[in-house]
Amino acid sequence: xxxxxxxxxxxxxxxxxxxxxxxxxxxxxxxxxxxxxxxxxxxxxxxxxxxxxxxxxxxxxxxxxxxxxxxxxxxxxxxxxxxxxxxxxxxxxxxxxxxxxxxxxxxxxxxxxxxxxxxxxxxxxxxxxxxxxxxxxxxxxxxxxxxxxxxxxxxxxxxxxxxxxxxxxxxxxxxxxxxxxxxxxxxxxxxxxxxxxxxxxxxxxxxxxxxxxxxxxxxxxxxxxxxxxxxxxxxxxxxxxxxxxxxxxxxxxxxxxxxxxxxxxxxxxxxxxxxxxxxxxxxxxxxxxxxxxxxxxxxxxxxxxxxxxxxxxxxxxxxxxxxxxxxxxxxxxxxxxxxxxxxxxxxxxxxxxxxxxxxxxxxxxxxxxxxxxxxxxxxxxxxxxxxxxxxxxxxxxxxxxxxxxxxxxxxxxxxxxxxxxxxxxxxxxxxxxx
Amino acid sequence: xxxxxxxxxxxxxxxxxxxxxxxxxxxxxxxxxxxxxxxxxxxxxxxxxxxxxxxxxxxxxxxxxxxxxxxxxxxxxxxxxxxxxxxxxxxxxxxxxxxxxxxxxxxxxxxxxxxxxxxxxxxxxxxxxxxxxxxxxxxxxxxxxxxxxxxxxxxxxxxxxxxxxxxxxxxxxxxxxxxxxxxxxxxxxxxxxxxxxxxxxxxxxxxxxxxxxxxxxxxxxxxxxxxxxxxxxxxxxxxxxxxxxxxxxxxxxxxxxxxxxxxxxxxxxxxxxxxxxxxxxxxxxxxxxxxxxxxxxxxxxxxxxxxxxxxxxxxxxxxxxxxxxxxxxxxxxxxxxxxxxxxxxxxxxxxxxxxxxxxxxxxxxxxxxxxxxxxxxxxxxxxxxxxxxxxxxxxxxxxxxxxxxxxxxxxxxxxxxxxxxxxxxxxxxxxxxxxxxxxxxxxxxxxxxxxxxxxxxxxxxxxxxxxxxxxxxxxxxxxxxxxxxxxxxxxxxxxxxxxxxxxxxxxxxxxxxxxxxxxxxxxxxxxxxxxxxxxxxxxxxxxxxxxxxxxxxxxxxxxxxxxx
Ligand code: SF4
Numbered sequence: 001x002x003x004x005x006x007x008x009x010x011x012x013x014x015x016x017x018x019x020x021x022x023x024x025x026x027x028x029x030x031x032x033x034x035x036x037x038x039x040x041x042x043x044x045x046x047x048x049x050x051x052x053x054x055x056x057x058x059x060x061x062x063x064x065x066x067x068x069x070x071x072x073x074x075x076x077x078x079x080x081x082x083x084x085x086x087x088x089x090x091x092x093x094x095x096x097x098x099x100x101x102x103x104x105x106x107x108x109x110x111x112x113x114x115x116x117x118x119x120x121x122x123x124x125x126x127x128x129x130x131x132x133x134x135x136x137x138x139x140x141x142x143x144x145x146x147x148x149x150x151x152x153x154x155x156x157x158x159x160x161x162x163x164x165x166x167x168x169x170x171x172x173x174x175x176x177x178x179x180x181x182x183x184x185x186x187x188x189x190x191x192x193x194x195x196x197x198x199x200x201x202x203x204x205x206x207x208x209x210x211x212x213x214x215x216x217x218x219x220x221x222x223x224x225x226x227x228x229x230x231x232x233x234x235x236x237x238x239x240x241x242x243x244x245x246x247x248x249x250x251x252x253x254x255x256x257x258x259x260x261x262x263x264x265x266x267x268x269x270x271x272x273x274x275x276x277x278x279x280x281x282x283x284x285x286x287x288x289x290x291x292x293x294x295x296x297x298x299x300x301x302x303x304x305x306x307x308x309x310x311x312x313x314x315x316x317x318x319x320x321x322x323x324x325x326x327x328x329x330x331x332x333x334x335x336x337x338x339x340x341x342x343x344x345x346x347x348x349x350x351x352x353x354x355x356x357x358x359x360x361x362x363x364x365x366x367x368x369x370x371x372x373x374x375x376x377x378x379x380x381x382x383x384x385x386x387x388x389x390x391x392x393x394x395x396x397x398x399x400x401x402x403x404x405x406x407x408x409x410x411x412x413x414x415x416x417x418x419x420x421x422x423x424x425x426x427x428x429x430x431x432x433x434x
Numbered sequence: 435x436x437x438x439x440x441x442x443x444x445x446x447x448x449x450x451x452x453x454x455x456x457x458x459x460x461x462x463x464x465x466x467x468x469x470x471x472x473x474x475x476x477x478x479x480x481x482x483x484x485x486x487x488x489x490x491x492x493x494x495x496x497x498x499x500x501x502x503x504x505x506x507x508x509x510x511x512x513x514x515x516x517x518x519x520x521x522x523x524x525x526x527x528x529x530x531x532x533x534x535x536x537x538x539x540x541x542x543x544x545x546x547x548x549x550x551x552x553x554x555x556x557x558x559x560x561x562x563x564x565x566x567x568x569x570x571x572x573x574x575x576x577x578x579x580x581x582x583x584x585x586x587x588x589x590x591x592x593x594x595x596x597x598x599x600x601x602x603x604x605x606x607x608x609x610x611x612x613x614x615x616x617x618x619x620x621x622x623x624x625x626x627x628x629x630x631x632x633x634x635x636x637x638x639x640x641x642x643x644x645x646x647x648x649x650x651x652x653x654x655x656x657x658x659x660x661x662x663x664x665x666x667x668x669x670x671x672x673x674x675x676x677x678x679x680x681x682x683x684x685x686x687x688x689x690x691x692x693x694x695x696x697x698x699x700x701x702x703x704x705x706x707x708x709x710x711x712x713x714x715x716x717x718x719x720x721x722x723x724x725x726x727x728x729x730x731x732x733x734x735x736x737x738x739x740x741x742x743x744x745x746x747x748x749x750x751x752x753x754x755x756x757x758x759x760x761x762x763x764x765x766x767x768x769x770x771x772x773x774x775x776x777x778x779x780x781x782x783x784x785x786x787x788x789x790x791x792x793x794x795x796x797x798x799x800x801x802x803x804x805x806x807x808x809x810x811x812x813x814x815x816x817x818x819x820x821x822x823x824x825x826x827x828x829x830x831x832x833x834x835x836x837x838x839x840x841x842x843x844x845x846x847x848x849x850x851x852x853x854x855x856x857x858x859x860x861x862x863x864x865x866x867x868x869x870x871x872x873x874x875x876x877x878x879x880x881x882x883x884x885x886x887x888x889x890x891x892x893x894x895x896x897x898x899x900x901x902x903x904x905x906x907x908x909x910x911x912x913x914x915x916x917x918x919x920x921x922x923x924x925x926x927x928x929x930x931x932x933x934x935x936x937x938x939x940x941x942x943x944x945x946x947x948x949x950x951x952x953x954x955x956x957x958x959x960x961x962x963x964x965x966x967x968x969x970x971x972x973x974x975x976x977x978x979x980x981x982x983x984x985x986x987x988x989x990x991x992x993x994x995x996x997x998x
Contacts, residue, residue: 006977017978092563103518124506128765128780133556135772135973140625162973169583169971170638246626274766277756281627283770301504302496302533302564305511305526315517316524317532319508390984392563398498398769400559401974402982 003032008403009039010089010386013288013396014155014162019043026407028387036156048367048411049381060379065412065420068380072339072363073424075378077432079337081313082107085114085326086343086365088293090382091391091403094414095292095299098341099310101422104429108311108335110326111296112289115348118321119257120286121297121307123266130273132249132283133397134161139168140281143245145181145238147269148205148255149287152189158287163249164193170246179245181238183208184255196238203260204228208235209268215239216275243279253287288396290343291386291403295394330356339421340364341414342382346371365417382414389413437927438463438471441898444479445905447865448486449874450889454866455905460484462896465926469892477929479900482921485869487546487897489888491876492664492701492736493817494748495536496550496564497575498557499777502767503530503746503818507781510746522936529745529818537569538936539824544899544920547887547945549880550575551614551664551701552750554771555582556974558608562985565944570930572887572990574880574945576664577608578750578775580615580646581622584967586639589649595953597649598656599960602949607980609946609989611880612661613654616750618646620668621776624752632668632678632685643668644685651686651697657949657994658692660881662699662734670705670754676719679706683726683733692997696731699879702738702816704798716790717853718797724804727811734879735805736812739798739829740791741821742846744783749819752776773971784821786846789853794820795846796854802833803859808870812879826872827917831910833863838910865905885945885992896927943988950995 007019019034021043031040052068053060076082084102087095088111095111102109113121123129137144144164151158159165164180171177182191183198183205191197200208204227211227214220216239225232242248250273256265269284276282288294297307304310306319309326322328326345329335330353338357346354347370357375364376367384383389386403388411394400412420439462446458461471494500504511504527513528514535523534531539540548553561553575565573579585579601588597601613620630620643630636632643647665654663667682669675679700686698700706709719727735749755752768755778759766762782770776784791798820805811813830817823832838836859843850843857851857863871877888886895900923903916919934930938951957968976983989 006975008978018975096567100523103524121505124767125508126765128506128759128767130766130768132768132770132776133772133973135556135971136625136770138973139772139971167970277627281625283768297505298501298560299563302501303567304524305504305515305532306508307505312518312524316515317511317526319511392559394560398502398560399556399974400563401978402559402984 004406007406008386008401009035009043010291010384010403011039011042012155012291013293014158015291015393015395015401016157016161017401021406023407028406038156043387047369049369049373049379052381053379055377065380068378069417069420070424072378072380073421073428075337075361075363076105076339076421077425077428079105079107081335083326083329083335083338084109085338085345086111086341087296088112088290089342090414091292091385091389091393092295092299093391094418095296096303097415097418097422099300099303101418101425102310103312104422104425106313108324108326108329109300110309112293112343113297113308114325114327116254116289116293117257117286118308118325119263120266122263122321123270126267127270129270130277130283131285131397133399134395137249138162138166140170140247141249142171142177143179143181143241143248145183145248145250146190147183147250147252149251149253150184150188150190151287155287179241181241196234196241198230198234198238201229205256205259205265206261206268209265209272211235212239213268213272213275216242216272216278242276242282245280247281248276249282250284251287252284285397292393294396294398295392298394298398327353336360338362340372342366344370344372346374365414367411380417381411382417383409383411385414391415438474439477439896439924439927440471440474441477441479441484441900444482444484444900446484446890447869448890449866449870450883451891460890460898462924462927465896467890467892467894467896477900477922481904483865483901483903483905485544485899486873486888486890486894487899487923487925488544489873489876489880489882490545490548490814490823491812491879492551492814493548493823494550494552495548495817496533496568497553497561498769499748499779500530502769503748503779504532506765506767506779507746521939529822533564533567534569537571537939541570541923541925541931541936542919542934543826543917544901544923545571546897546925547572547882549611552616553577553608553610554750554775554777555604555608556771556774558610558981559985562609562944562981566985566987569939569941570925571942572945573942574611576612576614577604577610578614578616579604580618580650581775583773584964585646585650586641587963589641589646590639594649594652595956596960598653599951599957601653602657602951603960603964606948609944609981609986611945611947612659613650613663615647615650615663616666616775617668617670617754619643621750621752624776625770629753630668632682647682647685651689655689655692655697656997658997659949659994660693660947660992661879662696664699664701666701666749666751667706670751671758673708673710673712673716675706675708676722679703679723680726683730687732689732693881695879695881696734698733700733700735702814702819703735703801704738704740704794704820707797707801713790716793718793718800718855720797720800721804721855724801727805734810735801736814737798737801738814738816738820740784740795741815741825741828742784742786742795743821744781745818745821746779747782747819748777748779750775750777752778754778755780758782772973773967789847789849792847792850793853796850796856799832799839800854800856800859802871803861808867809875809878811871812876813871827914830868830917831914834868834913835908835910836860836862885990896924898924941988943990944986945990945992946986947992947994950993952996
């Protein structure tokens with residue numbers, strides 16, 4: 001038995017990196033400390049796809065990696081409008097190869113941001129974002145606001161490691177020195193801990209941001225008696241908490257990005273942070289879900305100029321979410337082959353997009369079975385990044401961390417699989433060119 | 435197979451070796467300059483200008499804030515897009531180009547080395563990941579060590595040995611090249627939305643920026659570091675800041691350099707050479723700055739010359755970017771980095787219609803024309819802050835042609851005639867001086883001449899730029915075009931650009947410095963202080979912090995032993 005320290009959890013955007021595990025016979029047998037319940041369960045592993053498979057006469061049949069990769073490459077090489085989607089629960093090294101593959105075949109490459117924090121990206125492109133790393137929050141933020149996000153369930157270590165419950169240099173007393181405010185449509189385990197909880201009516205976030213912003217900018221008199229179900233008094237209290245803080249942070253989740261007004265909510269949230277900045281120091285941060293959803297956006301940006309929804313059909317990178325995002329493409333029934341990696345669109349895409357996906361050839365690369373594998377035509381199992389394969393990931397605050405390889409595996413890594421597909425595609429194209 | 439190359443008949447400018455416009459042959463074997471070759475491929479450079487590959491001393495080309503700039507400016511990415519070719523990846527961007535484009539465009543201008551001057555240590559991996567994706571160029575990065583709480587502790591306690599031990603650790607951990615300072619003290623104060631002047635005492639730490647600068651300069655000189663401390667001082671971009679600039683220069687006077695170079699390299703001094711008391715009576719004080727540089731040996735500068743037009747500003751100077759954003763009301767991104775530094779980004783338009791911008795444009799040129807010794811001043815645009823690096827050929831032609839300067843002066847805001855010396859300066863740079871401010875001098879400032887950069891002597895890297903221009907050419911337009919697209923660029927003996935087209939895109943190397951701190955006891959004590967910082971205040975563990983070797987697939991390591 002060996003103990004491995006400083007293991008990095010490959011699950012949520014918190015990317016906890018102080019985990020200790022016991023390894024016995026090339027298996028993580030115990031998580032000693034550091035991980036939350038869901039992190040633990042991922043680290044200890046569950047049911048895997050056993051072998052590469054190709055669908056023959058409607059049934060998935062086991063095959064070799066070589067066969068699956070070759071077949072995948074053939075499909076992609078002759079595709080007219082291929083989509084390469086997912087990329088958020090794998091490492092940047094795999095993302096890079098994926099972007100090169102998309103470029104090679106003139107495809108569209110897109111990640112899960114399309115259906116989670118895509119609106120946040122659009123808002124940032126509109127107004128920018130005052131942000132910071134999570135340690136800055138731990139050390140300085142005496143007011144923590146979670147808006148439309150419930151870390152106690154979705155990012156379980158977040159408060160303990162980085163925000164309300166953590167102790168910091170200027171806040172040695174931890175939560176004794178800090179205040180917590182929560183805005184959400186329902187009571188949550190997080191809201192129960194908050195000094196101020198505003199239970200907002202669904203879809204009214206935009207209005208509430210506007211009201212808080214008005215108070216911060218000195219227009220308290222124009223705020224009505226009630227906004228989105230929140231009495232004016234409470235709105236003024238929240239604004240005053242911001243004004244009186246030395247450093248405030250707003251973490252926002254999909255409750256804000258995926259509800260009515262979408263990116264406009266985030267623009268307003270960011271402008272509210274700037275309004276707070278007139279009085280004190282403030283920052284705002286999206287609670288990114290998958291551990292490397294941000295990493296794909298980073299890599300895609302430095303390699304193509306744009307963070308997601310990049311269309312290479314013109315030879316150069318073309319970006320126009322609303323036209324070039326995966327759901328747009330599928331919704332229009334345009335796409336003729338899809339490569340899905342490290343994600344499960346069947347569970348998260350709108351119905352019309354899933355319907356189209358089910359009609360076309362689908363290649364999936366993933367360690368686990370999921371509803372998308374149910375209708376996939378080629379299934380390629382991969383090593384689990386952070387456990388069986390190493391590489392870069394970007395935490396929700398843009399801090400890059402290298403996830404570790406803790407145990408050995410016979411599974412190929414995502415990076416190797418996509419690289420092999422790319423090589424095969426190039427070989428096919430070269431032959432055709434002759 | 436041995437790769438050999440002979441460049442014949444060219445007119446060579448190699449200032450480090452005292453070659454000033456002579457017809458010489460350049461021979462390359464296995465990537466290095468040699469005396470002679472047996473079976474070479476021959477390039478006939480008849481009538482053309484031959485220089486060492488360009489060396490950029492300061493350009494923000496990779497890392498967290500560059501990428502944040504890209505992310506929030508899709509409108510910039512749409513400028514300059516080009517489809518993938520057999521050799522090149524697809525291209526996007528103007529002031530914040532994608533990584534591949536950065537490599538191609540520099541190579542087309544004849545550059546082969548670029549220094550990324552602001553790497554937040556906690557985000558160092560990001561900078562190196564982007565480096566891997568910048569083809570052709572050799573690169574290095576300077577970690578920001580000045581707003582660091584470890585540095586503050588040791589400045590406060592006066593523990594210069596531990597400070598030296600710490601910078602050694604930090605430069606190694608980040609795979610960096612030297613010591614970078616950006617608004618020392620001020621960027622940390624921005625954690626509370628405050629800022630600091632040179633002699634203001636910090637409320638939290640009880641030290642002044644001047645003390646930080648001096649201490650880091652002394653710590654840097656404890657090693658035989660190739661480069662001086664690289665300083666973006668306090669108070670950037672404010673009217674009247676030239677006085678604090680001169681005071682800042684004085685701070686490191688008397689510190690003894692461990693190598694033949696300046697003690698402090700002061701970067702993009704255009705932004706620090708401002709007179710007046712407000713934007714209304716804003717004026718150039720470039721003359722005062724240049725006079726100081728002329729008289730003193732402990733400083734070198736680069737200019738941060740303005741390119742008129744739209745760009746993206748970005749710096750670790752968080753408070754400065756915030757005030758800029760307040761002026762323009764355009765989009766603004768900020769990123770404070772725990773215990774270490776920060777960053778701000780906002781787009782900016784330098785308009786010839788605006789008096790202040792026009793004067794700023796003159797200042798960057800005045801600095802280069804008024805500093806007499808070209809070895810002390812380097813051409814930069816602080817890419818992309820004062821303008822994108824692809825504006826260099828414009829600056830070169832403007833320095834070489836008084837006529838072009840007069841044309842521009844007559845077109846921009848007339849304030850330049852009262853508030854700047856530029857209209858009265860007649861000096862024109864010659865090609866030898868251009869070679870100094872773009873490669874020979876910059877290589878020396880960075881200590882790279884010992885490592886094969888900035889010259890064409892035997893043993894140097896086979897990095898050569900051949901410009902399709904006669905040495906006698908005075909026409910600014912022709913000069914600009916020639917410096918924009920080389921006839922040939924050769925990198926490590928390989929032709930990478932031919933007739934202005936990228937024909938090969940090999941991977942570049944990463945240059946890293948390894949300072950060797952000798953006293954093990956002191957080093958251990960420093961490490962135990964550092965462990966406390968990680969345990970209590972950082973959001974990552976100390977073992978996950980250092981940049982792994984995987985991020986520098988082609989390292990070139992420079993050892994920096996303790997100075998004698
Ligand atoms: S909070 Fe997220 S990253 Fe941390 S252990 Fe839990 S699932 Fe993993």
